[in-house]
Amino acid sequence: MSSWSEFIHMGGYAFYVWTSYGLAMVVLVANVIAPWRARKQVVRMLHRRVRREETK
Amino acid sequence: MTGFRLFTAFYTLLRRDLLMAFRHRGELANPLLFFVLVVSLFPLALGPDSRTLAPLAPGVIWVAALLASMLSLEGLFRSDFDDGALEQLLLSPHPVAVLVFAKVLAHWLITGVPLIVLAPLLGVLLHLPQPGMPALMLSLLLGTPVLSLVGSIGVALTVGVRRGGLLLSLLILPLYVPVLIFAASAVGDAAHGLQVGAQLTFLAAMLVLALRLAPIATGAALRISVG
Amino acid sequence: MWTFIHRLASPKHFYHLAGRMIPWFAWGCALLMVAGLIGGLWFAPPDYQQGDGFRIIYVHVPAAWMSLFIYAVMAGASAVGIIWKIKMADIIAACSAPIGASFTFLALVTGSLWGKPMWGTYWVWDARLTSELILLFLYLGYMGLQAAIEDRQNAARASAVLALVGVINLPIIHYSVVWWNTLHQGATVSVFGKDDIATSMLIPLLLMGLAFTLFYATIVLMRARTAVLEQERRSQWVRELIKSL
Numbered sequence: 123m124s125s126w127s128e129f130i131h132m133g134g135y136a137f138y139v140w141t142s143y144g145l146a147m148v149v150l151v152a153n154v155i156a157p158w159r160a161r162k163q164v165v166r167m168l169h170r171r172v173r174r175e176e177t178k
Numbered sequence: 179m180t181g182f183r184l185f186t187a188f189y190t191l192l193r194r195d196l197l198m199a200f201r202h203r204g205e206l207a208n209p210l211l212f213f214v215l216v217v218s219l220f221p222l223a224l225g226p227d228s229r230t231l232a233p234l235a236p237g238v239i240w241v242a243a244l245l246a247s248m249l250s251l252e253g254l255f256r257s258d259f260d261d262g263a264l265e266q267l268l269l270s271p272h273p274v275a276v277l278v279f280a281k282v283l284a285h286w287l288i289t290g291v292p293l294i295v296l297a298p299l300l301g302v303l304l305h306l307p308q309p310g311m312p313a314l315m316l317s318l319l320l321g322t323p324v325l326s327l328v329g330s331i332g333v334a335l336t337v338g339v340r341r342g343g344l345l346l347s348l349l350i351l352p353l354y355v356p357v358l359i360f361a362a363s364a365v366g367d368a369a370h371g372l373q374v375g376a377q378l379t380f381l382a383a384m385l386v387l388a389l390r391l392a393p394i395a396t397g398a399a400l401r402i403s404v405g
Numbered sequence: 406m407w408t409f410i411h412r413l414a415s416p417k418h419f420y421h422l423a424g425r426m427i428p429w430f431a432w433g434c435a436l437l438m439v440a441g442l443i444g445g446l447w448f449a450p451p452d453y454q455q456g457d458g459f460r461i462i463y464v465h466v467p468a469a470w471m472s473l474f475i476y477a478v479m480a481g482a483s484a485v486g487i488i489w490k491i492k493m494a495d496i497i498a499a500c501s502a503p504i505g506a507s508f509t510f511l512a513l514v515t516g517s518l519w520g521k522p523m524w525g526t527y528w529v530w531d532a533r534l535t536s537e538l539i540l541l542f543l544y545l546g547y548m549g550l551q552a553a554i555e556d557r558q559n560a561a562r563a564s565a566v567l568a569l570v571g572v573i574n575l576p577i578i579h580y581s582v583v584w585w586n587t588l589h590q591g592a593t594v595s596v597f598g599k600d601d602i603a604t605s606m607l608i609p610l611l612l613m614g615l616a617f618t619l620f621y622a623t624i625v626l627m628r629a630r631t632a633v634l635e636q637e638r639r640s641q642w643v644r645e646l647i648k649s650l
Contacts, residue, residue: 142464142465146468146515149510153507154624164631172648331570342553351542356577360584
């Protein structure tokens with residue numbers, strides 16, 4: 123492919139191609155964010171637990 | 179001697195389930211009424227023209243049979259779970275798979291067989307061509323036991339879950355798809371006068387596989403659910 | 406070798422080992438994905454019949470591959486968990502499910518988006534898409550069952566049985582759907598028609614497939630580590646570790 127605008131245009135299939143890739147990015151990013159947030163939540167919960175036990 | 183005792187246990191359990199079902203005779207009719215009702219909805223929705231209904235008849239009857247089977251399966255282990263009989267069953271020295279098979283067989287005799295008997299009536303309601311009738315009954319004869327056997331696995335997995343009915347559908351329906359595909363195809367092809375040996379053979383193969391494996395899986399699932 | 410497997414089964418060793426492996430998998434995934442995307446979007450020539458629209462396969466096909474691969478891993482881990490009673494295996498199975506489900510969903514939607522320009526409709530009941538749809542239901546059923554059972558042990562064991570029943574049924578379901586499809590439609594949607602796929606088109610596909618696999622490895626290890634922390638929260642090593650996190 124020779125030019126940037128041709129690249130974006132995707133031979134007329136721009137909507138389908140870019141929506142697909144966009145959705146793929148969303149799925150991948152969501153799959154990274156979810157465990158990251160879960161981990162933060164769990165770590166925070168465990169911190170609280172440990173602190174509670176040590177002040178007893 | 180153990181073989182004889184096992185058979186006695188099997189037969190006792192089978193007889194007990196059948197008797198209990200007969201004691202609540204009114205409830206026996208429910209899945210059958212559901213079956214007829216669902217099938218009757220389609221002409222109401224699509225119009226009475228036999229040219230519309232006849233091609234749909236195999237699929238509609240089979241989907242209705244599938245749903246009726248699934249709904250009736252829900253109570254398969256429920257009452258035994260509630261009164262503790264299920265635990266006793268699992269504690270018995272007999273292999274759980276055999277006892278499970280007794281219960282599933284009882285269920286099939288109570289709900290599957292009447293479906294098969296009612297099917298020609300529904301075929302008439304939907305203008306299923308005459309050549310399709312034997313295939314309809316044969317496919318139901320081979321298929322409904324598979325539905326009961328495979329469905330029992332899902333029931334066993336969800337027996338302890340509150341309001342597990344919808345979850346049960348989600349678990350079981352994907353597993354029912356092969357039966358549906360081959361059975362509906364058999365009836366449809368037969369209605370057009372074609373040979374259906376291949377489809378029926380596949381259904382028979384699935385039945386054999388289910389007979390062999392499903393009770394084992396159901397037994398394992400029961401042990402887990404009852405703990 | 407057995408010592409290695411034994412160590413994997415121990416949550417504490419798994420936690421630290423996985424922690425060391427994640428960066429490698431993540432970087433490998435990123436590199437392969439960049440290479441695959443460049444190859445697929447730029448270097449691969451437009452398809453003879455489908456023009457540039459075919460480039461959707463570079464996300465659709467790897468997503469479909471992953472949906473099956475992850476289910477297989479789930480079933481395998483479930484088997485290990487049931488047979489050898491290794492809780493770590495149960496954790497891997499449970500953590501894999503949402504990832505697999507999201508890939509199945511992606512395969513379905515990209516398949517649908519690919520369908521519109523190619524066959525004119527957003528949905529076609531072809532063998533692959535129909536199988537993917539049923540697979541999605543299998544995943545959701547597994548996740549639903551896990552969520553519905555309160556006791557963690559029972560939930561793990563019950564979903565293990567479900568995963569094994571599902572994996573046995575998968576070939577049967579797929580075969581039935583393929584059979585059904587040839588009966589009713591005749592044409593199967595093949596990825597590249599009758600010609601052999603050109604190497605320049607194939608390589609990015611393989612790269613993306615590998616990239617997605619490493620992505621799964623990264624994410625499942627991330628999820629599993631968090632699950633381990635939660636499961637082993639009462640143990641000494643977790644208490645010590647938390648102080649430094």
